[in-house]
Amino acid sequence: MSDDTLDPGDPAGEPSTSCGECESVASPTHLDSPRPSLSSDISPSTSEERGLLSLPFEILAHIASQLPAQCVIDVLPKVCQVLGNVANDSTSWQLRARKVIGSRAGFPVGPRENFDWPAACVEMEELITCWTGGVHHVAKQIREEEEQRSQEGAQQRAGQDGRLAAEGEEQVDGVRVAAQEVVYGADEGMDMDGDDGEMGVNLEMGFREGAIMEEEQNHRMVFNAQEQQFAFPNLQELMLYPRNQNNERQAELPQHQSLRSPSPPSTALEFFTLPSAHIAHVNSVLLLGGEGAVCATASRDWNVKLWDLQESPNGTERHNLLGQGEFNTHRGWVWCMASQGSLLATGGFDKTVRLWDLQAAGAARGRIGTGAAVLCLSCQPDVLLVGTFDKRITMYDTRAGDQLVESLSLHVNAVMCLAADDKFIFSGSKDCTVCVYDRRAAKVLKKIRLKSYLLSMSYSGSEVWAGDNMGRLHCLSMHNGVLNPPSQFNVGHTALITGIHRTSGSLYTCSSDGTIKVHIPCAPPRTLCTLDHRAGINGLSVEAGVLAAATGDLSVEIWRPRK
Numbered sequence: 001m002s003d004d005t006l007d008p009g010d011p012a013g014e015p016s017t018s019c020g021e022c023e024s025v026a027s028p029t030h031l032d033s034p035r036p037s038l039s040s041d042i043s044p045s046t047s048e049e050r051g052l053l054s055l056p057f058e059i060l061a062h063i064a065s066q067l068p069a070q071c072v073i074d075v076l077p078k079v080c081q082v083l084g085n086v087a088n089d090s091t092s093w094q095l096r097a098r099k100v101i102g103s104r105a106g107f108p109v110g111p112r113e114n115f116d117w118p119a120a121c122v123e124m125e126e127l128i129t130c131w132t133g134g135v136h137h138v139a140k141q142i143r144e145e146e147e148q149r150s151q152e153g154a155q156q157r158a159g160q161d162g163r164l165a166a167e168g169e170e171q172v173d174g175v176r177v178a179a180q181e182v183v184y185g186a187d188e189g190m191d192m193d194g195d196d197g198e199m200g201v202n203l204e205m206g207f208r209e210g211a212i213m214e215e216e217q218n219h220r221m222v223f224n225a226q227e228q229q230f231a232f233p234n235l236q237e238l239m240l241y242p243r244n245q246n247n248e249r250q251a252e253l254p255q256h257q258s259l260r261s262p263s264p265p266s267t268a269l270e271f272f273t274l275p276s277a278h279i280a281h282v283n284s285v286l287l288l289g290g291e292g293a294v295c296a297t298a299s300r301d302w303n304v305k306l307w308d309l310q311e312s313p314n315g316t317e318r319h320n321l322l323g324q325g326e327f328n329t330h331r332g333w334v335w336c337m338a339s340q341g342s343l344l345a346t347g348g349f350d351k352t353v354r355l356w357d358l359q360a361a362g363a364a365r366g367r368i369g370t371g372a373a374v375l376c377l378s379c380q381p382d383v384l385l386v387g388t389f390d391k392r393i394t395m396y397d398t399r400a401g402d403q404l405v406e407s408l409s410l411h412v413n414a415v416m417c418l419a420a421d422d423k424f425i426f427s428g429s430k431d432c433t434v435c436v437y438d439r440r441a442a443k444v445l446k447k448i449r450l451k452s453y454l455l456s457m458s459y460s461g462s463e464v465w466a467g468d469n470m471g472r473l474h475c476l477s478m479h480n481g482v483l484n485p486p487s488q489f490n491v492g493h494t495a496l497i498t499g500i501h502r503t504s505g506s507l508y509t510c511s512s513d514g515t516i517k518v519h520i521p522c523a524p525p526r527t528l529c530t531l532d533h534r535a536g537i538n539g540l541s542v543e544a545g546v547l548a549a550a551t552g553d554l555s556v557e558i559w560r561p562r563k
Contacts, residue, residue: 053082061092069096069121093117100124106523108504109487110463110477116504123505124520126545130561131518131529133266265529267562272314274307274556282550284539286337288344288358292546294318296344297556298334304346306362309546309558319362321346323354330354332373340379343398347374353386355398368402370394376457378418378425385425387415393427393437410435410444417466419459424478426464428454434466434476436483446483450474456539458502465521467497467509473525489524491517499540499549508547512536516549 052060064072064086077084086092094117101107101124108115280300288294288306295307295315306319321329321344332350339345342359353374355366372390379385383405384396393415395405411429419426424445425437432453436445452468464476471493477484495513502508507521514533519525535552542548546560 053080057086060086061089061095065092065096065099069118069125073118073122087118090117093121096121097124100128101520101522101526105526107521108461108463109475109521109523110461110484111479113479115461120504123503126561127506127518127520128528129266130268130545131265133268265531269559270562271557271559274315274558275317276554277305277317278303278554281552281554282538282556283333283335284337285541285548285550285556286339286344287541287543287546287548288339290544292543292548292560294358295541295548295556295558296337296339297550298329298337298346298348300333302328302330302332302334302348302350304329304334304337304356306358307556309560315558321354321356321362321364323364323367335373335375336377338377338379338384340381340398343379345377345379345384345398347377347386349373353377353384353396355384366398366402368396375414375416376418378420380420380422385418385420387418387427389414391415391429393418393425408437410437410447416453416455417457419457419464421459423481426457426459426476428457428466434474434486436476436478438481445481448476448486456497456500458500460503463502463521465500465502465507467493467500467511469496471495471497471511471513473497473500473509475523487523491519491525491527492530493517495536498536498538501540501542503542506542508540508542510537510540510549512538512552514552516540516547 052063055063060083064076064083067076072087076087097107097117097120108120274295274297278297278299278301282297282299284298286296286298288296293308293310295309296304297307298304304321305317306321308316308318323329329346330348330350330352332348334346334348336347337344339358342357343365344356344358344362345353346356347353347370351370351372351374353368353370354364355368357363357365368384368386370386370388372388372392374386374388376387377384379398382397382399384398386394386396388394391409391411391413393408393410395407397403397405408425410427411431411433413429413431415427415429417428420439423439425435425439427435427437429435430453432450434448434450434454436447437443438445450468452470452472454466454468454474457464457466462478466474466476468474471490473489473491475487475489491509493509493511493513493515495511497509497511499510500508502521505521507519507525508516509519510516514536516531516533516537517527518529519527533551533553538550538552540547540549546558549557551557
């Protein structure tokens with residue numbers, strides 16, 4: 001939707017309104033979009049015409065704000081031009097977003113220019129409906145929180161005791177927020193000057209780093225390059241090895257015992273677990289096809305499987321991806337996946353990337369040797385970016401199989417996560433740096449040093465959200481080719497963040513602490529729901545409202561909107 005509004009002519013005069021609430025909506029001081037023409041310009045001017053369309057524009061906008069966002073987009077423009085103007089008014093959409101975010105949270109975190117407010121509002125309302133049960137409940141909660149903060153602020157100004165009302169509250173940018181509620185503060189801990197000096201690194205790395213180091217030292221897989229023979233790891237030891245070295249809870253469980261079968265947080269969602277098919281932990285999940293109808297699962301049992309989520313209530317296994325003459329998808333742990341169109345790329349500890357054709361029932365399409373364990377992938381049209389343990393980012397032309405396009409050395413340690421578009425490459429490394437590479441200028445645009453290292457990353461629009469090994473979130477945004485100062489948030493995860501997915505109106509995170517959290521992507525993020533597991537979460541994927549999560553008990557859990 002565009003911010004432009006119709007200009008039917010000079011206003012005949014300012015309309016009056018007796019509704020105080022609508023007056024406050026009509027002139028928000030914190031919104032930056034121009035106001036549309038007033039009701040006297042766009043409503044019928046003859047005295048004979050009366051009714052809804054004769055009301056001031058501000059009142060019409062307030063009435064429309066009570067309708068679902070999707071209804072405003074789909075229905076109102078078909079009724080008449082006046083209601084179509086309401087649906088096209090950017091300021092009304094910003095006010096709608098404020099109802100569920102609050103006046104003190106920053107949204108969007110990145111630049112407001114060209115931000116798609118209608119799409120963001122639709123996503124936020126669908127997210128809230130699925131994960132909390134209702135938009136009005138959240139809006140009421142926001143109002144109550146802001147009233148409480150205003151009262152506390154007045155008490156502080158009067159010199160009264162500023163003690164927190166409930167145990168667990170903390171100070172966030174001068175605002176008191178309940179820790180069990182949602183809003184958490186931004187932390188210190190980043191350096192934008194690109195200093196390359198040594199800095200302390202938390203050695204409690206979690207399983208992801210430990211597993212990488214073990215692979216490089218060949219502690220678990222034995223590969224004889226001459227005889228093409230592989231010694232399969234000890235499965236019992238493999239499955240009991242926790243992803244997070246601090247989390248020993250998984251080790252006490254039988255092989256296929258489900259740790260938890262959580263109930264959906266609202267009746268708008270249905271939940272099921274894919275039938276057990278892997279014989280080791282699932283490291284990565286990826287929803288495919290645009291509608292969340294197909295799920296790919298990558299496991300430490302060296303295999304990748306494709307699942308049809310629509311044919312049966314609990315999903316049906318369709319294919320185990322195998323090359324010609326192969327008995328497994330890879331010859332080592334499969335660690336990451338990425339897709340673009342009909343192409344699926346899988347990367348593993350066997351130092352290869354395998355390409356698969358989804359339109360041909362998962363037929364093998366190519367194999368790329370990388371020379372080191374593959375830790376992250378990013379698929380762009382005709383280009384595959386690969387981050388490896390040997391500190392490099394390599395780009396391949398997927399139309400030509402393994403044709404190398406470019407190789408970059410941007411870090412001094414393993415590349416843990418990647419995100420890219422046709423302009424920039426964002427990469428996070430074990431060396432505690434984030435690098436922004438300008439693809440068109442072929443140079444490093446910025447290098448940021450953190451006090452932690454990133455393990456997961458999601459890039460959409462102009463914002464990059466990432467999770468680190470300390471359980472914190474980081475947000476970077478680009479505006480006209482310039483990197484804005486990064487933000488850092490604590491949303492309650494207590495261990496490394498293994499997966500993250502962000503769109504304009506939703507944010508999902510998972511952690512080896514056994515939690516999945518659903519947030520609104522504002523600053524600071526507002527958490528709507530937390531799903532608890534006794535085992536860690538290895539990764540997640542979100543598509544069309546469907547959430548897939550790989551848990552530490554060998555299972556893959558699916559949440560999706562109820563039809």
